[in-house]
Amino acid sequence: MGLEPREGRYSEAIEHLRKAISYKEGAPTLHAQLGDLYLSTDELDLAEHHLKHSISLAKQPWPLVRLSYVYAKRGDFTNSVAAVKQAISLSPHRPEYYVRLGEWFIRAGDLEAAANAMEKAIEIKPDAVTAPKRLARIKAMIMQSQS
Numbered sequence: 001m002g003l004e005p006r007e008g009r010y011s012e013a014i015e016h017l018r019k020a021i022s023y024k025e026g027a028p029t030l031h032a033q034l035g036d037l038y039l040s041t042d043e044l045d046l047a048e049h050h051l052k053h054s055i056s057l058a059k060q061p062w063p064l065v066r067l068s069y070v071y072a073k074r075g076d077f078t079n080s081v082a083a084v085k086q087a088i089s090l091s092p093h094r095p096e097y098y099v100r101l102g103e104w105f106i107r108a109g110d111l112e113a114a115a116n117a118m119e120k121a122i123e124i125k126p127d128a129v130t131a132p133k134r135l136a137r138i139k140a141m142i143m144q145s146q147s
Contacts (some may be wrong), residue, residue: 014041026057028053030062035051039051061094065087072107077104078108081101084104091110100116
């Protein structure tokens with residue numbers, strides 16, 4: 001049985017992960033998955049706790065990116081940006097991290113930084129579909145703000 005909840009059965013999946021963690025406390029992946037489930041249910045304090053615990057056990061980029069969503073749901077785009085930048089420092093060749101960074105920069109109101117992040121994503125993966133569309137949208141927003 002996988003750990004992904006089916007048909008919104010988050011509480012069951014959370015209980016399974018909590019039980020697994022009780023047997024293997026030092027498992028960063030379990031904490032990251034539990035944090036992600038709590039994020040899905042908008043239990044942000046618990047999500048933050050488990051994602052940070054996962055990061056303290058093993059610095060991996062994925063929990064950092066998910067932690068950025070916790071901050072974003074709270075409207076804290078400064079920490080969202082910082083978390084994704086940490087993820088990028090661990091895995092600099094993942095274009096999707098730059099796309100996410102660009103999205104948080106948009107929400108933080110820094111369109112130039114957002115454009116730079118999208119350009120970096122395109123540089124890493126020139127045949128990407130998402131980043132060029134978002135870059136075009138950002139450039140339109142920049143032009144609109146200048147007029």
